[in-house]
Amino acid sequence: MQSKRDGTGYRILTILKKSNVIRAARLSVAPMMDWTDRHCRYFHRLLSGDALLFTEMVTAPALVRGGALHLLEYSPEEHPVALQLGGSDPQELAQAARQGAQAGYDEINLNVGCPSDRVQSGAFGAVLMLQPGLVADCVAAMQDAVDVEVTVKCRIGVDDQVAEDTLPAFLERIRDAGCRRVTIHARKAWLQGLSPKENRDIPPLDYDLVLRMKRDFPDLHISINGGITTLDQARTFLDAGLDGVMIGRAAYHDPATVLAAADPVIFGTGTRRDPVEVVHLMIPYIEAHLSQGGKLHQISRHMLGLFAGRPGARAWRRMLSEGAHRPGAGPELILAALAQVPQDEITQAG
Known part of the structure; x- marks a missing residue:
């Protein structure tokens, strides 16, 4: 007997869902711990009907071992909305991704960018950039577990890595594992010596490197993140050939400026929200x-x-x-x- 997952109608709905999310990814609001909870996302959705919203990072162990399924709660109005997961065990991440997909999330994103000590001690976040093979295994396992798209958010590198060398190698590994969309925070993460807050500001931005990655990996959908505060900046990056722009703190602290005008400015739809x-x-x-x-x-x-x-x-x-x-x-x-x-x-x- 043919399963619902194998049916033609189901496959068409899956394709349409992915298409809608890809369009929404032209502008996204970054996942931010303690900020982008479900109340924040509902509020942001009222300001922009088109932008892609992200959850705070939810750890795979919390869902799989801790049974904290309340962390997956959201309002239907939030769509399109992505679930960001943190973890480093491929099978555990696959199970968590399956739970997220069953909850109805439009995308499952793997965090390979958070530099906090708490995240490092769990062997995930930015420290995973040192283990591209493990990230590839995680992506492959998650892809096998769900029909929604699995994406990655990363840094350009960590610590003393030569980002011009290690970032292309990293992107190649996750692309070969099935990842087709990646968001790159255009700063290194310093795992030693800088606090998470300092890691958001002190490491220099290298936008040119991210632009080169788009030229070198034309088959990847690449969004840029880091230090972007206005829609004019976002449009400049889109005009330069990038597929999407992710804005974090500016969207949170000044949502009317960033999000209320996003639909007409970035997506060409509707009018500025009042x-x-x-x-x-x-x-x-x-x-x-x-x-x-x-x-x-x-x-x-x-x-x-x-x-x-x-x-x-x-x-x-x-x-x-x-x-x-x-x-x-x-x-x-x-x-x-x-x-x-x-x-x-x-x-x-x-």
């Missing part, structure tokens, strides 16, 4: 969260930068920062904070 309208659209989501025992600050903390650089932004942030933790805080606080932001200024800024 941040005031987005606030109102968040109210039902907040009410539902509170009704389930959640706290307002779990959502509002992601909204603090919505009016960055605009009149009233400081009052907006202050009211939410000081009031969202208080017992009984709810949507009325959000609306009171919004009243501190001159609406005509927002309209002009948009």
Whole structure:
């Protein structure tokens, strides 16, 4: 008997899903620990209907050995959304990828870029760039386990590696293992001597190397990450031949500037999203969260930068920062904070 997975209709849906994700990957919001949780992603989706969203990194051991399936929870509105996994055991990653695919994620991404000590001690993240063969084995095992695309996010190198030599060799190994899409953070990761925060800023950016990788690997879909703060920068990289751009902290701290205009600027669809309208659209989501025992600050903390650089932004942030933790805080606080932001200024800024 033919299984659903083998059916023609299933294969067509899989192809269409991958096509939609590839299009969305023209602009993506980077996976960021403690930031890109499901509440943040729902908020970001209201700002951009087209950009690809990523979960925080979820470790394969937490899912497979710890049974922490709650880490896979998300809202259907978040699609297209990718699950980023951390791990170094091919079979464990395959099982975690299968759980992610069963949960409905559009892409499974392997973290080969995080430089934190905690990640290194688990033998995954950026330290894996020293073991391209193991990364290839992980990619192959994950690919065999799921129908959704398996991708990799990496650095240009680590420590004393000569990135011009080791990065091409790394890309060749994962390509041969079946990976067709990779996001490259255009900095090295220094596993010794720099903190994770310092690793985001101190190692110099080498955008030219990433551009050369696209020329040398034309069959790979390559996105660039690191130090990119505006849509103008993103368009410059896309015009230069890269397939996608990933923005991290700028998208989080100034979401209206980066994400509200992303659909028309990057994808050629729709119009700029009105941040005031987005606030109102968040109210039902907040009410539902509170009704389930959640706290307002779990959502509002992601909204603090919505009016960055605009009149009233400081009052907006202050009211939410000081009031969202208080017992009984709810949507009325959000609306009171919004009243501190001159609406005509927002309209002009948009």
